[in-house]
Amino acid sequence: MSEQKLFAGHAVRRIRRANGLTQALMAEALEVSPSYLNLIERNQRPLTATLLLKLAERYDFDPRTLTGSTPGGGVEAIRRRLSDPMFADLSIERVQIEDWIAASPDAAEAFARAFDRVSGGSHGSSGVGEAGRTATIEPESIASARREIERWRNHFADLDAQAEILADELRLANPDLYGAIIERLRVKHQLSIRILPFDVMPDNLRRLDLHARQLQLSELLDPASRTFAAAFQLAMLEAKSEIDALVAGASFTERAGERLYRRHLTSYFAAAVMMPYARFLRACETTGYDILLLQRRFGAGFEQIAHRLTTLQRVGQRGLPFFMLRIDRAGQSSKRYAGASASPLVETDRRCPLWHVHNVFARPGTLLPQLVELEDNSRWFTLSRTVHPQTAVSGAVEAEFAICLGLDAKLAAPLAAARGVDLETGAATAIGLGCSACTRPDCPQRSAPPAGRVLVFNDRERGMSPFAFDRD
Template identity: 40%
Template sequence: MSDKQGVYVGARLRRLRRNLGLTQSDMAADLEISASYIALMERNHRPVTAEVLLRLARSYKVDMADLAGDGGADHAARLQTVMKDPIFADIDLVTTEISEVANGFPGFSEALLRLYTAYREEQLALAERLPDQGAQRLETVEPVAATRRFLAARRNSFPTLDTVAERLAATVKDKGGIAQYLLERHGLRIRRLPSSIMSDSLRRHDLHHKQILLDESLDMASQQFQLAQQLAYLEFGKEIADAVEEGHFQTETSARLARRSLASYGAAALLMPYSAFAKAVETRRYDLAALSRQFTTSFEQTAHRMTTLQKPGQERVPFFFIRLDAAGNVSKRLDGAHFPFSASGGGCPLWNVHQVFRMPGEIVTQWLEFPDGQRFFSIARTVSAGGGAYGVTRVDRAVALVCDAQHADRLIYVRPDSDRTPTLVGIACRLCQRATCTSRAEPPIGRQILIDDFRRTAAPFGFADT
């Protein structure tokens, strides 16, 4: 039996045998092969041939696809992503070694992935603690921070939701759209009502009358998103619950907020199915306006979806996403690009996301460089919500997508002859050591302020050298 005639699934074979309560000799007798050969296959020293797979399927009524499938591919791809973390930079690991671990020891691989996720969550928690909170977990004070940390630790990527949403999206399309599917599958009719009747609700599921009520002032992209989110609640309950349980939230409020975020994720995955969207972003070079037209989604929805494209094996450019108002208050933040952003507010005023309100609707780009030399590329634009009818309040915000500078050439917003001179920025004034910055609002932590009665510099503060 040559290696080409079989597959190496030793860990899966061993797990099957143990689940059946069999010894190697018992299984060997059932399959009419030697116990030593069973041992060799379980250690991946010999492949499981097609003939042995057939005998396993007949003897134990198992699906051959489950036995022979490439179950380690997902673990391998995820492990490769994890190993890119700077903490592992000094470890020389080749792709084949990672694949061997993933295929040969799937349980250990899953344990390692969970451990890394927990590590990321704790790192984010440490970064977000305010000075007066000491060792207290921020979640007990702010559920929003707990949810953001939960999403960031997973790079805002939930492949299981992407998979089920992609399947459902195909079914919905065959049925003629979300509204028709909701009617046929769930018996729910769509009814659009004036804002005055909706009483500050954009969407309401009327269980008694079996209908979904929508604020008629919403634009079409927002209406479709609200319907998709309701469908996500109805169809993806198990997947959402499993993901929330993995978050180990300490408060019910945090868990419910995470559940809503995952329902929104599912809605975006329905409107912009992963494979189609991932292909389109490369074809259109991440052109947000063109992608919005193709998928009939808003600029913000499209930008938000771009942050989720980290499905193992189908990764695209990792992005950081932020949404803020004219006063700088952050209402949404998703970090898939390890962008150094101040979680406690007070971001750098030199980042032009704060200036786009002067140019409504225009896309503004910028190269950014932090004091440690990290470079990023930023895309920012204003977006609006509400205001779809007279008397309905309109809210203007700014959104920005940021990627590492090494990925910028893949974006349509960067031309070969573009000026790539970066703006020198910092995380926040208190964390920035650029002593001569004229935009500084506060002195940096740990620097002694020098007051000179005979000299006034352009910067608001002067500092000692150490």
């Protein structure tokens, strides 16, 4: 293997600290000198491909994440934050930022998070943003649950392992998964399933009646949703100890975040029963991650498949590192999973209108692929489509959301949806992370100038963008 250079000292340092190792102990394990490891951690020596393989063999991490784990999003992202008028008198040069990230990566990351929280520039922000507008506020309960999910990169190995065993037992009992779950609930837990008319249960999709020993499901649920609801109940009964252990290990300080996290873990187990890890990954690889085929093969909905694709991070048996985003017509996100993708497209609450995730509402049910390129030249291949939760009746509001799946374009070649697309040099849609964070000068779709840039006015000219600004 060629010795391809990669400067990722901050990531190596985090791996070492996470495993409780000194530089001397890690250097011994990697068969290098402590002084050489020290230079690597300070980004004064590259992390070669050979050393990267040694790290991957000895420690539990995905080497693909090193390219996307730069503190604060990297030099350009830190520079954008430092372009805010509050720093105008400091004249901080690029080389200083590079030195800072190399010498103190955690401090750079802390600055980025603090700035984003104050300015409203990223998910989880609060306070007042530019022009005095109140920034988007994510409740702490949701933020704390999401932090814990992302800490695990949305992969819970113990739950997957137990779900696979259970799924195999169910398949032996009955090839129809829904029927097998019904029988399991009846025989082992003395619970029956009853489908109730909408007028009998108008306000719920699922309800457990312990007095009648019934799991009651609404007739509004389609077959995939009924199977998931039954598997969710089975998860609460048969994965309780494993879920309790994960929740206890998270040490939540408030009840709502803990309950949200528990619900996520229960849903995770239910999805893992419907789509057992090894069988699902094998199907992904043989079909080119064809979502429509996967839906039919596993009897699952589009959103269920999309979420499952973000969880494929089993050591030694990893799938592609997808991220997933769910938004409504107003652009508000209700689900976001970065998984192992390390994509900035997930973290921000401000998105580019040129991104197809906003356009699919005009083409409901159509899967729209798109190759996009951010200002840091990173390319992402995304798939967007609308979904309609099973809650609507005639005359009532029909909910509609857009689901977006994406991954680094460098890794997208195996996708059936990417066939024929030049992922490396082909035409890509140039997008940003919201107008206030985007410095592309000639975008006719721009709705606001970039934060921290001085507006330039010329009555004799009118450019492509309604806002001309200083580009330095």
